[in-house]
Amino acid sequence: MLLLTRLLVIGLMLCPALLAQPQLPKTPVRDVTEDYFGTRVVDPYRWLENQSDAEVVAWMKAQNDYARAMLARIPGRDQLLERIKTLDNAGEVVSGLQVWGGKYFYYKTSPGSDNRKLYVRDAQGGSERLLVDPEKLTTADGKHYSIDYFQPSLDGT
DSSP: OHHHHHHHHHHHHHHHHHHTSOOOOOOOOOOEEEEETTEEEEETTGGGGOTTSHHHHHHHHHHHHHHHHHHHTSTTHHHHHHHHHHHHTSSOEEEEEEEETTEEEEEEEOTTOSOOEEEEEETTSOOOEEEEOHHHHOOTTOOOOOOOOOOOOTTOO
16 A cells, blocks of 8 residues: 555656646648559648648747757756767768778868868878868859769779
């Protein structure tokens, strides 16, 4: 009986916390029916694809507000976010390694930069050499460049 009383008291103590939680915005169901080669397909949420519809925009804002309210309640969230940012900017990131003709070709992103640069280095050692720096390609009119893909020649030249 004592256990039951304790559980009841704990349950009553949790009620205000449960009632204080933000309410998840309701998503109206509106069937949109398409016919694909004689097969009818009903999608109850297809109407949400129209992002220029004021009702869809309001629904997205409500979902965003709800998500932010829930995330803001995580204890220590701000400190955790700052720690993640610190670790994310702690060192250089190397990616996209390719080996061709006895040479390493790779991207490198420096801390605080959003743009990766292309480097080459001899596989037997030696210093790295910058091949492409997209930031130096930026024009006077402000066009931004970045490297999306590279393919060295087979012999690495």
